[in-house]
Amino acid sequence: MTESETGVGGRPTLESVAERAGVSRATASRVVNGGAGVRAALREKVERAVAELGYVPNLAARTLVTRRNRAIGVVIAEPEARFFSDPFFAQHLRGISRELAAADNQMVLLLAEDERDHERIGRYLAGGHVDGVLLFSLHRSDPTPETVHRLGLPFVIGGRPGWPGAESDRDLVYVDNDNRGGARLAVQHLRSLGRRRIATITGPLDQTSSVDRLDGYRDLLPDGDADLIAVGDFTADGGIRAMTELLARRPDLDAVFAASDVMASGAIRVLRAAGRRVPEDVAVVGFDDVESIAAWTEPPLTTVRQEIEEMGRLMTRLLLRRLNDPGASAPSSVIIPTGLVVRESA
């Protein structure tokens, strides 16, 4: 680690600190940079010299020299409430943070809820504090992908980007699960059980994961009744509201495919409160297979498994590869297959 200093405006330099402390420049640098391996006695001398001279470490200079912070920004476009209540994010971040830790890169978590947050994040990213960016849970109007693109920061997106032209943009690298195929598996399973009035609870339709799951449902039910489709928002409350709506509109429904486990757990609560047995009267299939929910609902949830942690790991590996070898051709996007996990709810 080197510490460059310019002495701009007569400011004390690292050399003057080293000289005053009677240590080598390397030792002074190590102390100033918070590094380990310096004996307490020497450290104290350096610290005293820093204090006496009023030395301010020229920290940003390091970035100018190495152009590498060994830090990756992770931008999550969700309010804290959802970020914390949906275990999807914990699993996703675990994949990212483990992969970053293995490569000794710092994970810098940035949450964006509204437009001002996105602006502020854009400013922070423009400040050169991270080497690359992982973006996920994007909504259609989120401005951050464009900002990152303009700044020339390498980035990888979690989930298929949905804005116009995204599909043909070779610079956009994303990792996604096969949402559409997974939804088809869910509906296929419900049909194989003899269910004929299969409802669905979608996620917010400004996210491609929601749209793709709805498309998969429609692939198998092209002449489906619009009354059997209710829009949710990936929260338990949203699942409760949507299920209540569906029961009011179509009391004869015999199955529900919810586009997330969290919403499915809300739906099951409504069904039980309405006296419907799950799965005898209404079969329920979720999506995600998040550890802490799917196996613990009553009855345990049949669901579409997506490899959430693996998705985080893959995104990270693609980004690091891009950073370590900027000359290489852009990696392609990756779609991870989904599978059905059959438990008791369907």
Added chain:
Amino acid sequence: MTESETGVGGRPTLESVAERAGVSRATASRVVNGGAGVRAALREKVERAVAELGYVPNLAARTLVTRRNRAIGVVIAEPEARFFSDPFFAQHLRGISRELAAADNQMVLLLAEDERDHERIGRYLAGGHVDGVLLFSLHRSDPTPETVHRLGLPFVIGGRPGWPGAESDRDLVYVDNDNRGGARLAVQHLRSLGRRRIATITGPLDQTSSVDRLDGYRDLLPDGDADLIAVGDFTADGGIRAMTELLARRPDLDAVFAASDVMASGAIRVLRAAGRRVPEDVAVVGFDDVESIAAWTEPPLTTVRQEIEEMGRLMTRLLLRRLNDPGASAPSSVIIPTGLVVRESA
């Protein structure tokens, strides 16, 4: 916003970009910095010039000039598993992020689970990417407070620091809830209900919040039986394990004070599975009053309320005050009073 450039090593400068694009230096700077307010046609010209010249923005230079990133690091010394499963953190962060957003400062979230994470965070903080640091959920051996101190970064701690000498260090500013007083309220309440064999489930004893709550319990039960004390870890599983232990050791216990709501919910599950009625056979009091747990256990939880979001807000305000007026005398630490919320479990 200024963009300094040096042309080190013959690299293209912002001036050369502006010249090639046929725009002013200010416009080129705005485009390069991701700022808004530049017409699409001009932006394209600048972007083309950037691409053609291979210009790399001298981003870190800005920090050298302003020495202010308008960004605050929030270091949380917990594994993701706990960070996401205990709603305490969501509420705490909500307070911090709202206060930071109001002051237009970016929240930069850094999670530390093991020693290598702390080292990496130390390096990132030394890189000058944030103006100050909020630290919370510290364990006794966490090295980050010392690192931050050595780097000269202003910081505020959430929770009383527990290392030797911390109490007398005037530079250490912290915000805490009255953990000891709150624990006393809980035990007092249980005694007023006529309970005589009051057990407690503690948090991990390398955290002062756990130690202080245990001290409050002991204040009222100075001759208490050690068999009535079980060490937990602030997780539901920890609460389950500790309650199982307590029941095995003292099947005659008639009350439990759990040092967190999450652990109390685990304890209630064990008690019900063992055929004990709550509160008739065993009264249970928790600690925290987190929104999504205390009111939803069966029966609803009597608990010690701490102002979690307010704690986050206060920490942030103290830090921002320190940043905005470095000459002012260090603010004092703040202890927020706790109160008892009586519901049905005791």
